[in-house]
């Protein structure tokens with residue numbers, strides 16, 4: 001099966017009893033035993049639920065992995081993974097990780113002795129020096145948020161393997177439709193399924209996928225122990241969302257490319273970050289590693305911070321909101337919204353300026369989105385001209 005077919009046909013068959021083509025929602029906390037000690041594989045929803053199993057099968061299939069475990073959120077998935085570490089274990093992360101990932105390590109798990117270091121490798125040699133210090137994990141996202149930097153998964157994972165370090169890739173931005181880190185040598189891939197996988201801005205969820213049976217058992221054990229399970233309804237919503245992932249991603253990408261090209265040619269824009277643009281510093285790597293460039297675009301505007309803030313409040317179709325990957329387009333100011341949990345000096349160090357604006361291209365009509373951008377940008381430049389006249 002190819003991707004779009006797997007998204008629809010893997011995971012569950014029509015219900016044998018009723019013929020229902022979609023699986024029912026097993027909205028139950030507990031399951032009846034046939035006899036003491038003899039369950040039918042499910043006992044209690046904090047541990048397992050048929051809706052989890054269905055979603056896990058589909059997600060594993062889409063990432064070309066053997067095993068998946070689903071969670072209450074992306075950060076729930078990460079919490080579960082971090083719980084496999086011991087005090088003084090070290091995690092090496094590459095700059096550009098999600099703000100909440102950074103916060104979870106530096107504000108919560110630091111108390112338990114988990115060491116966390118972020119850095120930007122300028123070369124593979126640079127990375128090797130860090131890997132020689134034997135961190136447990138090499139953790140990164142590609143493309144990153146919000147600068148859409150792309151890292152070479154295959155090169156990084158093979159170097160990590162050489163040093164006995166596990167490679168863990170957050171594939172939320174690319175989605176399994178455009179990129180499969182396990183195929184490129186990563187040990188674990190995880191997602192905030194809240195984003196493109198759910199796709200309709202109506203559910204929070206996470207998943208961890210690997211080819212390692214022991215790791216899968218560890219993930220299931222810890223999910224039950226920590227209580228970071230989703231609800232059956234949320235798992236069902238994600239199963240439903242996945243069925244249209246392929247067509248949605250095509251339109252997200254089409255809109256993102258149009259937005260990136262429009263902004264790149266606009267006189268009020270200094271710089272556009274989109275891996276699909278030839279001007280992007282990692283374009284060649286993105287083309288080689290990914291099957292498409294996904295739906296996120298960031299741009300530096302020539303406007304002052306105050307002007308930029310005004311601009312992002314007046315779009316017709318780009319709602320001012322955190323998150324991404326839903327059917328509706330969103331606009332976000334990383335410095336005051338998604339990345340506010342990263343200290344200002346750290347933001348400056350990683351090149352995240354106050355004038356940066358991030359767009360999540362939805363799946364609306366492309367022309368409507370460009371018209372909206374164009375009208376609002378013209379209004380801003382005209383109002384500035386009036387001030388100077």
Ligand SMILES: *Cc1c(COP(=O)(O)O)cnc(C)c1O
Nearest residue numbers: 073074075076098172192194205
């Ligand atoms: C949103 C997000 C997360 C966290 O996921 P939640 O579902 O919000 O807990 C992690 N990584 C990336 C790249 C994200 O965008």
